[in-house]
Structure formats: structure tokens, C-alpha cells
Amino acid sequence: MMTRAAWTPCFAASMLVGLLLLAGEIEIPRLIDAPTEGTHAPSASESCSPGARGLDAPQSAPLVGVWSRYELGSVGDPVRFYYFHGNGQGLYRYGRQGLTNTHSFDYEVDGDTLALRFRKTGQRHQTQLVVQRDARGRRWLQLADDPREPGARYRERAPGATFDGPSRELAVCETAIVDADAAASPVAGRIWIDHRNFATGGAEFHMYQFNAAGIDGRGIGWYHQGDFDDWTTEAFTYQLGAKSLHLWFLEHDERERTSLTRGEDEQGRPTLTLHEDPRDFWHRRRFVDAGASFGLAAFADVLRSTGQHPAPASH
Structure with a gap:
């Protein structure tokens, strides 16, 4: 039975990452040079190593990271992604570039079965998951019964897209x-x-x-x-x-x-x-x-x- 995980300082850091995900993805019109000093958030290895976050569920490791339905876009382009933190906690974000809504959830992975419980509503979902690699070496995630976007496929994003602060102009x-x-x-x-x-x-x-x-x-x-x-x-x-x-x-x-x-x-x-x-x-x-x-x-x-x-x- 899935239980609600405690909020740890490292999970708090993951929520900050969730807040920052938009920052590295948005393209701003009317650009000028931007200062970069002090805008880089620590990487996952610097702030949330497996030992630091008590990661003891290696079966969930293949899902860790950001899985996005859409490529990076400009203001107004669609946003849909799952973020699996790796300690049984994650985020689902949707909306448009520049304005999004975020739902947090708890999750468990058992073989090819993913169980989700959205924290605010308590809604529970169980679905089969498939992770595949295409000819270019990119990994894709599909949930057989996706609770948010039925039939959608999500591509794994590079770690830099998750943990880097904004470097845009x-x-x-x-x-x-x-x-x-x-x-x-x-x-x-x-x-x-x-x-x-x-x-x-x-x-x-x-x-x-x-x-x-x-x-x-x-x-x-x-x-x-x-x-x-x-x-x-x-x-x-x-x-x-x-x-x-x-x-x-x-x-x-x-x-x-x-x-x-x-x-x-x-x-x-x-x-x-x-x-x-x-x-x-x-x-x-x-x-x-x-x-x-x-x-x-x-x-x-x-x-x-x-x-x-x-x-x-x-x-």
C-alpha cells in the first residue's frame, strides 16, 4: 500500500527544481545580454546524491528525470511533462510556456507497473509503463493508461534541462x-x-x-x-x-x-x-x-x- 512520503530537505530541493524547470525552457522575446553569475542551481549530483536522499528503490531508477511530451518552445507553446524525483515523489506539469500548473504525486514502480497517487486529490492510478529507445538513442516513456494524457509519449530530457538555472537572455x-x-x-x-x-x-x-x-x-x-x-x-x-x-x-x-x-x-x-x-x-x-x-x-x-x-x- 502506498503511503505519503515525508517532506525531506532534499525533496524540498526537488520541488525547487520543479519550480525552475520552466526557467530553462522558455524562450523570451526581445532579448538582451543577461548576467549569468549566481544563476546556476546545484546539479543533482551536488545536491541530491543517492546517499543524501536515501534512495533505496533501484527498481525506480529507469524513470528518474523529466519526461516531456513536447520539445522546447516559445511563450505560449504547450507544456506537458512528468518529473520523477527518484525517491517515490514527483511532479506533473501542464499548461503553456509562461503559465503552467503543477500537481505533485507519490509513486511506486513494480516491474513494468507504475502506481501513482496525486497528493492534493488523493486520486490513485495504476498503469503499465513502457520505456523504449529509438534509433537515435533517445528514450521514450508511454503509460498504457495515462491519467493525464491518454495515448501520449514522453521523451526523456537531458539532466541539464532539469537542474540548470536560467541562462537565457x-x-x-x-x-x-x-x-x-x-x-x-x-x-x-x-x-x-x-x-x-x-x-x-x-x-x-x-x-x-x-x-x-x-x-x-x-x-x-x-x-x-x-x-x-x-x-x-x-x-x-x-x-x-x-x-x-x-x-x-x-x-x-x-x-x-x-x-x-x-x-x-x-x-x-x-x-x-x-x-x-x-x-x-x-x-x-x-x-x-x-x-x-x-x-x-x-x-x-x-x-x-x-x-x-x-x-x-x-x-
């Missing part, structure tokens, strides 16, 4: 105003999260993840919203001013601007307040600093399974 937001001081802003290169436990049960997070900014304060980032079982991811480019943030959400070609302030909460944690948060109906929302944008250790603290989730920023 950055987009220019035409409405942005250049501020040379913005490159030194502590907002860029960080994850900012507002996590709340609901009195009615469950929880939700709102998260802005900013890649490092260039000298003019421009960069690329991702907005995540959901809980740690299901969440959406939306790509954007941004430009930071001293007291403002310009955002260009790529899939909807939506340009937004909000004033911002930085400060500290009652616990001394750095905070970022967006006074007209475009993803909260232009309402004020305060976020706390959850660490470096591509720092696995910091993200593990956000997603750790023991102890409390991050305390929400008080409003």
Missing part, C-alpha cells in the same frame, strides 16, 4: 524606467513568500521568485501560487526601481506596475511590500525573504517537513 520591458541603483537592490535574486494557514483548514502561498538583475535592474522571474501539493507558475520579466517594480507577464502580454517598500517584520526578517500587487487584485501584500532565488538550502527551509511552515508576514 533577459527581455526588455518597454514601459520600464532605468534605475542604475536597482542592480544593487536586495529584492533581486531572492524568493519572497507570503504563506498562510487557513482557519478552515489547508494553506496557501504567494511567491515571487526573482532571478538576478542586470546593471539596469532588469531580470526575469516567476510568480508561484498554491500550496505545496498543487501550484501555478507564471513567468515574467521585471525591472526594479528605487520604489517601484515593473512586471511584464509573458503569456498574457500583461504589463503591470506597483510601488514597493522594504522593511523588517516583528521577527527581524526582511520584508517586501507590494502596495498594488497585480496578483492579489492590486491589493497590498507583504512578503518575507525566503532566501536566494536559486539557493536550495534556503528553499529547503521554506518547504521543510518538520516544524512550522514559514510564519506569514503580518499585515
